[in-house]
Amino acid sequence: MAQFGIGQPVERAEDPRLLTGKGRYTADLSLPEQAWLHVVRSPMASADIRSISTEVASQAEGVLGVFTAKDFAEAGVGNLACLYVGKNRDGSENLVPPRPALAGEQVYYVGEPVAIVVAETANLARDAAELVEVDYEERPAVTDTAGAAAEDAPQIHEGIPGNLCFDWALGDEAKTDAAFEKASHVVSLELVNNRLVPNPMECRAAVASYEEGSGFSITCGSQGVHLLQGQFASILGVEADTVQVRTGDVGGGFGMKIFLYPEYIHVLFAARALGRPVRWISERTEAFLSDTHGRDHVTRAELALDADARFLGLRVHTIANLGAQCSNFGIFVPTLAGTMMLTGCYQTPAVHANVLGVYTNTPPVDAYRGAGRPEAAFVVERIVDKAARQLGLAPDEIRRRNFIRSDQMPYTTPMGEIYDTGNFVKNMDDAIARSDWAGFEQRRAESERSGRLRGIGMASYIEACSSGAPEEATIEIGADGRARVLIGTQSNGQGHETAYRQIVSERLGLSFDQIDIVQGDTATIGYGGGTGGSRSVPVGGAALSDAAMQVIERGRSLAADQLEASLEDIDFQDGRFRVPGTDLEVSLGEASQRAADAGDPLAEAAQWTPPAATFPNGTHVCEVEVAPETGALQIVRYTVVDDFGTVINPLLLEGQVHGGIVQGLGQALLEHTQYDSESGQLLSASFMDYAMPRADDAPHIDFTYNVVPSTTNALGMKGAGEAGAIGAPPAIINALVNALQGYGVDHVDMPATPERVWSLIDTGSRRAA
Numbered sequence: 001m002a003q004f005g006i007g008q009p010v011e012r013a014e015d016p017r018l019l020t021g022k023g024r025y026t027a028d029l030s031l032p033e034q035a036w037l038h039v040v041r042s043p044m045a046s047a048d049i050r051s052i053s054t055e056v057a058s059q060a061e062g063v064l065g066v067f068t069a070k071d072f073a074e075a076g077v078g079n080l081a082c083l084y085v086g087k088n089r090d091g092s093e094n095l096v097p098p099r100p101a102l103a104g105e106q107v108y109y110v111g112e113p114v115a116i117v118v119a120e121t122a123n124l125a126r127d128a129a130e131l132v133e134v135d136y137e138e139r140p141a142v143t144d145t146a147g148a149a150a151e152d153a154p155q156i157h158e159g160i161p162g163n164l165c166f167d168w169a170l171g172d173e174a175k176t177d178a179a180f181e182k183a184s185h186v187v188s189l190e191l192v193n194n195r196l197v198p199n200p201m202e203c204r205a206a207v208a209s210y211e212e213g214s215g216f217s218i219t220c221g222s223q224g225v226h227l228l229q230g231q232f233a234s235i236l237g238v239e240a241d242t243v244q245v246r247t248g249d250v251g252g253g254f255g256m257k258i259f260l261y262p263e264y265i266h267v268l269f270a271a272r273a274l275g276r277p278v279r280w281i282s283e284r285t286e287a288f289l290s291d292t293h294g295r296d297h298v299t300r301a302e303l304a305l306d307a308d309a310r311f312l313g314l315r316v317h318t319i320a321n322l323g324a325q326c327s328n329f330g331i332f333v334p335t336l337a338g339t340m341m342l343t344g345c346y347q348t349p350a351v352h353a354n355v356l357g358v359y360t361n362t363p364p365v366d367a368y369r370g371a372g373r374p375e376a377a378f379v380v381e382r383i384v385d386k387a388a389r390q391l392g393l394a395p396d397e398i399r400r401r402n403f404i405r406s407d408q409m410p411y412t413t414p415m416g417e418i419y420d421t422g423n424f425v426k427n428m429d430d431a432i433a434r435s436d437w438a439g440f441e442q443r444r445a446e447s448e449r450s451g452r453l454r455g456i457g458m459a460s461y462i463e464a465c466s467s468g469a470p471e472e473a474t475i476e477i478g479a480d481g482r483a484r485v486l487i488g489t490q491s492n493g494q495g496h497e498t499a500y501r502q503i504v505s506e507r508l509g510l511s512f513d514q515i516d517i518v519q520g521d522t523a524t525i526g527y528g529g530g531t532g533g534s535r536s537v538p539v540g541g542a543a544l545s546d547a548a549m550q551v552i553e554r555g556r557s558l559a560a561d562q563l564e565a566s567l568e569d570i571d572f573q574d575g576r577f578r579v580p581g582t583d584l585e586v587s588l589g590e591a592s593q594r595a596a597d598a599g600d601p602l603a604e605a606a607q608w609t610p611p612a613a614t615f616p617n618g619t620h621v622c623e624v625e626v627a628p629e630t631g632a633l634q635i636v637r638y639t640v641v642d643d644f645g646t647v648i649n650p651l652l653l654e655g656q657v658h659g660g661i662v663q664g665l666g667q668a669l670l671e672h673t674q675y676d677s678e679s680g681q682l683l684s685a686s687f688m689d690y691a692m693p694r695a696d697d698a699p700h701i702d703f704t705y706n707v708v709p710s711t712t713n714a715l716g717m718k719g720a721g722e723a724g725a726i727g728a729p730p731a732i733i734n735a736l737v738n739a740l741q742g743y744g745v746d747h748v749d750m751p752a753t754p755e756r757v758w759s760l761i762d763t764g765s766r767r768a769a
Contacts, residue, residue, distance in 0.1 A: 005506035006715070009651040013498045013512060014491075023249040026205040026221045031277035034207070035064050037270055038125035039263060039280070040115040040132045041289065042107035045141035045361040045680020046156065049105055049114065049134060057117060057131035062124035064274050066132065068115045069104030077101060077269060078235045080260055082326035086335060089169040089354070096165065097157040097359070099325040101235070101265040107136070108156060108324035109361050110681055111289025116266045118278055141361040141680035145321040146298045148358040156324065156359045163359045165322055166331060170339045171352035171414060179313030179350040183304035187387040193375045194750045195296035195321065195673040196666075197690060198368050200492075202251025203282040204291065208267035210275070215242030216268055222247045222520075223258040223490050224530015229522045231260045236268060243268075247520035250492035254663070255367035256292045257492060258532050259328045263290070288685040293673060294368020296321035297334065297375050303383045309391050311402050313350040316342055316379060320357050323364035330366045331357060338372025343413040344380040345424040345460050345617060346402040351414045361680045369663055370722040371533065373463040374729060381459040381730035385737070386746055395458050395734070396432060400425065403460075406708075417464055419615050420711045427641045427706060428460055428619040434702055435621040435639035443623070453626040454636075455739025459730035460619045465719035466538035466712075467613035469529035473543040475504065475551050476603040479596060481575065481589025483510055486518045487544065488528015489536040494721060495652040499537050500544055502648055503715075507548035508588065509575035527607070534719025537648060539610050542713040546606035551588075554604060558591040614710045614718040618642030620661075620731035626739050631758030633669060633736060635699040640727065642703070645710040645718035653720055657703055660724020666693040667725075668732040672751050691751075740764070 004010055017023060054066040080099040087093060103114045115132050119125035140154035147153055148163045156163050180186060206220040215238065222228055225245040233240040250257065263280050270278040282290070297320050304313040320334035329337075339353040388398040404411050406423040413419065432438075440456045447454035476484040483504055489496060501515045518524060529535065552572050559577035560567045563584045571578050578585040592602040623637035640657060647653055670691040674683040684690040709716025729750060736748055736757070743764025748756065 004502055004512050006502055006646070006648055008502065008649065010498060010502060010649055011651065012495050013501060014495060018249065025202055025249050025251060026207060026219055027281050029207050029219050029248070031207060031209060034277040034279050035118050035120060035274065036122040036125045037267055037278050037280040038117045038122070038129045039113045039266065040117065040129045042103065042110060042112045042114055044107060044136050044138055045110050045143065046139040047107050047136040048139065049103065049107065050137055051135045052115060053133040054115065057128045060128035060131055062120035063128045064118045064120065065270065066115060066117050067270065067273065069100060069102040072102055072269060075269065076237045077265065078237065080235065080262065081231060081328070082331060083328045084332040086166065086168065086331060088167045094166040094331055095160045096326050097160060101262040109363050111363060113262050113266070116270065118270045118274060143360050143362050143675035143680050144677065145296055145319050145358065145360065148321070148360045149319050149356060156361060160359065165326065165357040165359060167356055168335045169352065169354045172350055173352045176313045176315055176350040176352035180302070180304045180315065183312050184307040185305040185391060187303045187305070187383060187390055188301065189383045189386055189747060190300045191379065191382060191747060192749045193295045193297040193299065193378055194667060194671070196294040196368055196671050197288055197673055198254045198256040198291060198294060199287065199692060200252030200254055200257070203284060203287045204257065204261065204263065205281040206264050206267045207277060207279040208271040209277040210272040215244070216271070217244040217246070218264065218268055219246040219248065220264055221250045221257055223253045223492055223532055224488070224528055225490065225520055225522050226488055226528040227258065227530050228260055232264070232268065235265055245522045247490055250490065253492035254369045255294070255371055255532060258530065259292055259366055261290070285685050288682060288690070290363060292327050292364050292366040293323065293362070294365065295375060296365055299379055301379050301383050303387055305387060309393055309398055309401055311346055311348040314342060314348050316353040318353070318355045320355055321360050321362065321365055322357050323362045324359060325364050327364035327366035330364055333367050333372045338376045340415045340417055341373050341376040341462065341464055342380060343415055343417070344377065345404060345462050347404050349414065362675065367532065369660065369725045370463070373722065374726045377459065377461045377726045378730050381461065382733065382747065385457065385734045389746065396428060399428060399460055418612060419462070420612065421708045422462065422615060422617050422643060423706060423708055424460060424617060427617065427643060430704070430706065431458065431619040431621045431639050431641040434641065434704065435623070435637060437621065440623070447625055453628055453739040454624070455735045455737070456621065456623045457731055457734025457738050458619060458621045459727050459734060461723070461727040462615055462617035463723065463726055464613040464615060465534035465722065467610045468533065468535065470607050470609035471529045471539045471543045472527045472605060472607040473540060473547045474603060474605040475547045476601065477551060477588055477592040479589055479593035481510070481514060481587055483508060483515045484518060485515060485544065486525045487540050488525050488530065489540040490520055490531045492531065494536065494656065496536055499541065499648045499652060503541050503544050504548055507545060508551065509573060534721040538614055538713055538717040538719050539608060541648065541717060542715060543606050543608035545715055546608055547604050550604035550606055551602065554602060555588055555591045558594050558602070559586045562586050562591065562594055610712060612712045614645065614712055616642065616644050616718040616720060616723050618723060618727060620727035622731040622735040624732070624735045624739055626736070626757060628761050631754035631756070631761065633752065633754070633757060635665070635732065638699045639702045642705045642723060643708045643718070644705055644720045645708060646716035647705065647707065648717065653705070654703055656720050657724045658701055660722060661701055661728045662693050662698050664725045664728025665697060665732060668729040668750050669752050670697070
């Protein structure tokens with residue numbers, strides 16, 4: 001149906017339910033006789049636990065149980081796993097310390113769980129938690145990324161010297177060194193990719209129950225129930241089919257709700273121990289202390305160029321903060337996920353990256369919107385911009401000389417990625433035209449007359465996404481013609497119910513109200529890869545499209561039997577099977593009824609494994625004004641031209657791009673995770689101190705897209721969930737550096753707060769004087 005099909009700007013099917021308060025989030029779930037769990041957390045960043053006394057707390061009003069690491073050990077509860085562990089550049093294994101659900105002998109960061117209290121109400125559990133007495137012996141702490149790698153840094157984990165989890169490398173080091181030896185120009189840049197707290201609107205929560213003989217059930221806000229199910233079973237020492245995992249509506253995830261957290265094990269353990277449902281709901285300060293964080297890299301990069309400003313080689317050395325322990329994909333993000341994209345959109349013959357992963361006394365760091373690709377793009381686009389300035393070239397000219405051309409596709413990068421499609425030059429040219437780059441100098445002069453500095457910057461990005469695990473989709477057709485779609489991805493705000501309905505509508509000719517989407521239940525859906533890495537619509541949508549085609553083929557056979565026609569004579573259109581040239585026809589529902597009557601309902605499943613990644617790409621152009629007397633910055637124009645291949649829904653797409661850009665703006669200008677260097681205390685543990693972007697921070701965004709279909713899936717789709725957060729930070733900082741060029745500024749670390757910007761202006765003014 002063209003009205004609801006692929007490419008149509010259909011309004012979100014989810015919105016009426018969510019906007020009228022009919023959403024069902026984890027915190028909305030209430031079970032009979034449920035108890036409340038409160039987590040006792042470490043107030044210290046690094047300390048030995050001498051003793052834990054729970055006697056007084058256990059006798060407090062309404063308390064049902066107080067549990068420590070000793071109780072977990074006696075019950076055989078295992079440690080949380082790091083799901084990706086690689087090898088160092090010398091072939092040795094990465095060093096991964098145990099990560100228990102409750103700390104027993106030592107704590108490694110402020111907020112680490114040391115005990116749990118379960119009581120009849122949330123307030124009683126919180127009050128009793130104050131009565132748990134923990135005797136700590138404080139140890140030296142280190143929270144700084146570069147400081148953790150210093151020779152005199154305190155060692156955090158026994159058996160892990162230098163706090164070094166891994167020393168990892170990718171690329172041809174010898175070839176890269178040779179490129180630098182013959183270079184006419186070498187540009188270097190040192191930068192910090194600041195640590196971020198994801199802060200979705202909905203804090204994490206979990207509700208668990210246990211029944212002898214049938215097993216566990218847990219509902220939690222997640223980005224994929226099947227990934228959690230296997231981990232729960234392993235940690236609890238039970239079979240996976242005895243753990244049912246459910247997820248209802250999710251109020252944002254941004255990567256951090258993919259992972260397994262200690263609190264989920266806490267409610268499962270307590271439900272079994274007490275024989276009652278147990279719930280836990282994070283408070284916002286708890287989220288700052290216990291959710292995985294993102295980014296936090298310190299990087300030195302060098303770019304080698306020939307006499308014509310063509311790239312010869314790129315050398316990158318990064319120290320990545322992993323936090324105190326490895327989260328599920330904490331090692332993967334700064335290694336493969338990020339460094340594979342250091343080629344960017346450019347023909348750089350030789351690239352070598354060396355990444356050190358270090359432990360610090362901070363919460364674990366893992367994937368946050370973009371997961372390694374924003375970090376890579378920031379390095380590449382900042383050093384390319386610096387090279388242009390250093391060599392006296394316009395930002396577009398240096399990019400134009402070095403872009404991979406569309407006629408070179410498929411293009412194999414030095415890091416091993418194979419870009420299948422893309423037209424980087426057109427994206428940039430369109431962005432330049434739409435942003436009126438040619439009129440910038442006039443606008444700059446107008447700003448100067450008003451006492452303001454004005455700058456313009458661009459960033460051209462490419463990312464790898466929508467690869468990895470397969471996805472499975474099942475379509476069941478009822479006798480009334482309704483389609484019930486079961487899929488293992490998990491919407492957490494993206495609009496999957498809408499996009500998936502569009503694909504099914506396109507294939508089966510059904511209207512929106514004839515299609516139901518089912519997700520988030522391991523008891524109903526047999527397999528799922530979850531949501532992350534912009535995979536849901538490209539991978540899940542491809543599986544769904546295949547399942548729909550299988551439904552049509554099966555239905556065609558059923559219709560042929562019912563109409564007494566040959567299979568070849570049956571056409572399918574708009575939900576009906578017809579014999580052309582006759583009045584013989586049967587609906588999809590009627591064919592399904594015939595199948596059901598025969599004891600074999602019309603239901604088809606398809607699993608689709610992506611053969612390779614998709615590579616969304618684009619160019620962002622940002623224009624800023626700066627008040628030199630305060631350092632305050634305002635984004636006055638923002639233009640983005642993207643390529644996401646085949647677009648399922650332009651409205652959903654624009655929403656994803658806008659949201660990503662605002663998150664990128666938050667990183668570039670506002671968000672900063674600050675620790676006390678001595679105590680390891682988080683100083684920015686609330687929205688009073690951690691500045692999140694607000695509505696008035698968001699600029700008008702001029703967005704359009706070019707369609708260059710991907711060749712790695714039948715629909716030609718490319719992932720779109722993370723692109724805005726990848727392109728925005730370098731575009732914004734490039735614009736700011738351009739505005740400050742008169743003060744000798746060639747780089748500004750994020751976040752570019754008014755204080756930081758004013759200080760750079762003041763220093764430049766003093767130097768000029």
